[in-house]
Amino acid sequence: MVDKKPVILLLLAVIIVALPLALYNGKGEGYFTGSDDQGSQAIEATGYQPWFNSIWEPPSGEIESLLFAVQAAIGALIIGYVLGYYKGRAKTRKEEELDNHLAASEQDKTELNKNE
Amino acid sequence: MHIMEGFLPWQWCLFWYIIALPVVAYGVIQIKKVTDEHPESKPLLAITGAFIFILSSLKLPSVTGSTSHPTGNGLGAVLFGPAAVSVLGAIVLVFQALLLAHGGITTLGANIVSMGIVGPFAAWLVYKGIQKVGGSPSIGIFLAAVIGDWLTYVTTAVQLSLAFPVPTFGSAFVKFILIYAYTQVPLAIAEGLLTVVIFDYIIKLRPDILRTLKVIGPAKTGETAEKSPEVA
Numbered sequence: 001m002v003d004k005k006p007v008i009l010l011l012l013a014v015i016i017v018a019l020p021l022a023l024y025n026g027k028g029e030g031y032f033t034g035s036d037d038q039g040s041q042a043i044e045a046t047g048y049q050p051w052f053n054s055i056w057e058p059p060s061g062e063i064e065s066l067l068f069a070v071q072a073a074i075g076a077l078i079i080g081y082v083l084g085y086y087k088g089r090a091k092t093r094k095e096e097e098l099d100n101h102l103a104a105s106e107q108d109k110t111e112l113n114k115n116e
Numbered sequence: 117m118h119i120m121e122g123f124l125p126w127q128w129c130l131f132w133y134i135i136a137l138p139v140v141a142y143g144v145i146q147i148k149k150v151t152d153e154h155p156e157s158k159p160l161l162a163i164t165g166a167f168i169f170i171l172s173s174l175k176l177p178s179v180t181g182s183t184s185h186p187t188g189n190g191l192g193a194v195l196f197g198p199a200a201v202s203v204l205g206a207i208v209l210v211f212q213a214l215l216l217a218h219g220g221i222t223t224l225g226a227n228i229v230s231m232g233i234v235g236p237f238a239a240w241l242v243y244k245g246i247q248k249v250g251g252s253p254s255i256g257i258f259l260a261a262v263i264g265d266w267l268t269y270v271t272t273a274v275q276l277s278l279a280f281p282v283p284t285f286g287s288a289f290v291k292f293i294l295i296y297a298y299t300q301v302p303l304a305i306a307e308g309l310l311t312v313v314i315f316d317y318i319i320k321l322r323p324d325i326l327r328t329l330k331v332i333g334p335a336k337t338g339e340t341a342e343k344s345p346e347v348a
Contacts, residue, residue, distance in 0.1 A: 006316065010310070013310050016302050023179060031181040031182070032177050033183065035184040035300075036120065042295060043276065043280055050123050054121045054213075058215075068216065071173040072174060075168075083317065085159065
């Protein structure tokens, strides 16, 4: 029996994220700029000039996407590795317990036979 | 929530650094303590850090027509406490500041305060509060993650309105709240849902670690008897 709760929750999350794309579909360009950039623009609109620039900037949008993808990939790799390890561990532990249990009942039986 | 490089006057950069650094230092001590006492919690610490890594790299569309990224700070705050998350958040923010030109070294202190301190601290309080009134761990982690994410962005709006009260603090606050916190509402809810999924899975696989970290209550008597047949 598959647990439905995570499936439903993930679907809801996907809907929340996909819905805006549908809502703004066909409205042309100019939407979905980053809130961080809008914040910076609002600050510049007050007449402020940043006093320090980034030491290094990704030379293009593609390189920036690449680095963001690498960041997400590193995170996903670690989570997948650890959760997989946990799952394998839980499974072997259950099997061992079952084996011990069986061995113990075997032992009980032989002891009972001896007593007889 | 990233305040870009150089986009805060130096006095404010200094101010937020002074607030952030002691918390990060305390967080390093906390992490050392918990990994010394419970070495089995190390992989879990890696998961919470990785969760922040993933979520803060995803810029998601919001119904307001702009994009923003979740923070991932609620999970870590609930599992290891807010101070530990300030360290994890700082690592992610340094990575993004140096390699992605997203955020900055001058504004690092301010960004650690919003994503690594205020958000996680609120998330942790919410989880503890719900635990106290007897709410289920799923509801607790959901609300903790939503609040942790959202208050991160509210904090950024407050920080910017303090630094740029043009023409007044109030009107600047409305302006920045509209940019940050309003966009963030649906994304915070999506982050809450995702966090419940991973949290439930961790509870299922390793309830023992969560109990030693006091994230969930002690096992019910029936459950322990079932899991340790050798006692009976």
